[in-house]
Amino acid sequence: xxxxxxxxxxxxxxxxxxxxxxxxxxxxxxxxxxxxxxxxxxxxxxxxxxxxxxxxxxxxxxxxxxxxxxxxxxxxxxxxxxxxxxxxxxxxxxxxxxxxxxxxxxxxxxxxxxxxxxxxxxxxxxxxxxxxxxxxxxxxxxxxxxxxxxxxxxxxxxxxxxxxxxxxxxxxxxxxxxxxxxxxxxxxxxxxxxxxxxxxxxxxxxxxxxxxxxxxxxxxxxxxxxxxxxxxxxxxxxxxxxxxxxxxxxxxxxxxxxxxxxxxxxxxxxxxxxxxxxxxxxxxxxxxxxxxxxxxxxxxxxxxxxxxxxxxxxxxxxxxxxxxxxxxxxxxxxxxxxxxxxxxxxxxxxxxxxxxxxxxxxxxxxxxxxxxxxxxxxxxxxxxxxxxxxxxxxxxxxxxxxxxxxxxxxxxxxxxxxxxxxxxxxxxxxxxxxxxxxxxxxxxxxxxxxxxxxxxxxxxxxxxxxxxxxxxxxxxxxxxxxxxxxxxxxxxxxxxxxxxxxxxxxxxxxxxxxxxxxxxxxxxxxxxxxxxxxxxxxxxxxxxxxxxxxxxx
Numbered sequence: 001x002x003x004x005x006x007x008x009x010x011x012x013x014x015x016x017x018x019x020x021x022x023x024x025x026x027x028x029x030x031x032x033x034x035x036x037x038x039x040x041x042x043x044x045x046x047x048x049x050x051x052x053x054x055x056x057x058x059x060x061x062x063x064x065x066x067x068x069x070x071x072x073x074x075x076x077x078x079x080x081x082x083x084x085x086x087x088x089x090x091x092x093x094x095x096x097x098x099x100x101x102x103x104x105x106x107x108x109x110x111x112x113x114x115x116x117x118x119x120x121x122x123x124x125x126x127x128x129x130x131x132x133x134x135x136x137x138x139x140x141x142x143x144x145x146x147x148x149x150x151x152x153x154x155x156x157x158x159x160x161x162x163x164x165x166x167x168x169x170x171x172x173x174x175x176x177x178x179x180x181x182x183x184x185x186x187x188x189x190x191x192x193x194x195x196x197x198x199x200x201x202x203x204x205x206x207x208x209x210x211x212x213x214x215x216x217x218x219x220x221x222x223x224x225x226x227x228x229x230x231x232x233x234x235x236x237x238x239x240x241x242x243x244x245x246x247x248x249x250x251x252x253x254x255x256x257x258x259x260x261x262x263x264x265x266x267x268x269x270x271x272x273x274x275x276x277x278x279x280x281x282x283x284x285x286x287x288x289x290x291x292x293x294x295x296x297x298x299x300x301x302x303x304x305x306x307x308x309x310x311x312x313x314x315x316x317x318x319x320x321x322x323x324x325x326x327x328x329x330x331x332x333x334x335x336x337x338x339x340x341x342x343x344x345x346x347x348x349x350x351x352x353x354x355x356x357x358x359x360x361x362x363x364x365x366x367x368x369x370x371x372x373x374x375x376x377x378x379x380x381x382x383x384x385x386x387x388x389x390x391x392x393x394x395x396x397x398x399x400x401x402x403x404x405x406x407x408x409x410x411x412x413x414x415x416x417x418x419x420x421x422x423x424x425x426x427x428x429x430x431x432x433x434x435x436x437x438x439x440x441x442x443x444x445x446x447x448x449x450x451x452x453x454x455x456x457x458x459x460x461x462x463x464x465x466x467x468x469x470x471x472x473x474x475x476x477x478x479x480x481x482x483x484x485x486x487x488x489x490x491x492x493x494x495x496x497x498x499x500x501x502x503x504x505x506x507x508x509x510x511x512x513x514x515x516x517x518x519x520x521x522x523x524x525x526x527x528x529x530x531x532x533x534x535x536x537x538x539x540x541x542x543x544x545x546x547x548x549x550x551x552x553x
Contacts, residue, residue: 002032006043006218007246007252008025012048013052035077039080043083043187044069045058056094063085067107080111081099095129096129096131097113099150111150120537139172139175139176151186151187159173173186182214191228192230192281195277212238213238215236216235217234219233223286223292228534230280233252243263243266245267249281279314279446286318297402298325300326302327302328314432316349329393331357341459344456361389362386387420391422405429406427407427407431412478412481412488430528430530436481479510490504522547
């Protein structure tokens with residue numbers, strides 16, 4: 001059976017645009033010989049729609065849109081597409097997360113998602129009613145002498161043999177497989193994180209092999225808010241062998257055969273190297289956030305440091321250098337080297353620059369606060385004023401030019417609060433906020449190797465510094481970044497407490513210092529701009545720490 005894989009990039013809420021995209025992709029797949037087409041989870045309304053689902057009219061409109069798609073494709077092969085479905089007055093929640101079988105101009109059958117994830121960035125139980133467990137027959141469609149099992153995302157992620165340490169209420173795919181289908185189809189909107197595709201392929205291949213049933217997984221691609229979806233849809237034959245992989249981070253309409261006389265494998269080349277994956281996700285995340293939010297241009301501060309350099313390179317590749325403005329805001333403490341490095345970076349990228357010295361504003365603030373600060377020694381207050389002057393200037397330009405301000409802080413700084421709220425944290429989108437500092441360095445080296453040497457070597461090799469006082473270095477206030485990032489990864493992503501991290505061989509006092517900084521910076525992160533999720537746990541929708549608390553960690 002020829003399966004048309006419609007790997008598309010829906011826009012949340014743009015049902016007319018999404019419908020046109022789905023119809024065009026399905027027609028293209030049909031022209032390639034598809035006998036059944038599959039689109040991603042909730043492709044009609046875009047994923048994740050979040051609290052839009054609380055509006056009954058939104059859900060009704062989605063179903064009406066799906067009906068329109070069915071009518072537009074009435075003369076083509078069947079299409080399975082994700083769509084929210086009204087649940088009815090007897091349900092605790094307003095909708096099901098469903099897949100619709102569209103054929104002959106109508107919605108022939110509806111398949112409802114059973115397992116609703118509530119971990120990390122997911123909060124589906126807030127919105128959706130789970131499908132009843134029963135025996136899996138509700139997932140089965142008989143058509144053209146074949147039996148198809150239709151599952152939605154999480155319903156394929158619960159095999160007890162692949163995940164032996166987990167406890168499961170039930171396995172919807174196993175229940176469906178008991179009916180002996182010829183093919184299992186899984187519609188997904190599975191967000192990207194580093195290393196996840198290899199896990200997906202191992203898991204889905206193991207499931208196909210366990211049941212001896214070919215399996216097709218169709219994932220959306222694109223950026224929606226803090227999430228990036230990498231696509232990489234794939235297909236497996238009955239032995240669990242990978243026979244198809246769509247390219248990552250891009251549109252793809254492909255026809256593959258996973259059962260019967262299997263055609264030659266169609267496995268797109270991919271690069272799972274960590275810097276490559278970070279690069280692809282960040283470029284896509286910036287491009288889609290800017291586009292889907294209605295902006296055409298962006299600006300950012302250029303400090304001569306590695307974080308602003310990485311952000312500028314990513315933005316230039318995502319949006320085109322003509323749409324980027326780099327703003328230099330030197331203070332009396334800014335080195336000439338940093339100014340020169342920023343200008344050289346901009347020259348290599350071909351982006352515009354503007355220079356706004358902040359010394360006059362610093363003197364004005366000093367005069368205004370002189371009486372209020374009398375008798376107090378200078379401290380970080382004066383340093384933060386410099387950062388807030390810069391934040392004000394950047395926001396003024398953003399307002400005047402109707403241009404989105406990109407913040408340039410990395411995950412390490414955001415974790416320990418080595419950033420100034422209402423200063424360098426000001427902005428609309430935090431591009432590298434889930435990239436640890438060590439990875440920022442590695443990414444810049446990788447960019448120079450693969451994208452024309454955009455980052456001056458001096459930016460990569462000089463010691464990191466905020467340059468808010470003479471001869472300042474980051475390591476005056478923080479452990480070396482190699483140590484800091486290792487501790488943060490264990491605490492944030494592996495959920496280890498201080499004593500558990502010390503048991504891994506880290507200095508007790510250093511661990512205590514780092515975890516204390518993480519705790520007291522929570523209020524800053526709560527007010528930070530949204531950023532792009534890359535790791536298994538980022539400071540976004542999946543991080544829900546209390547503010548007023550005492551953490552026994």
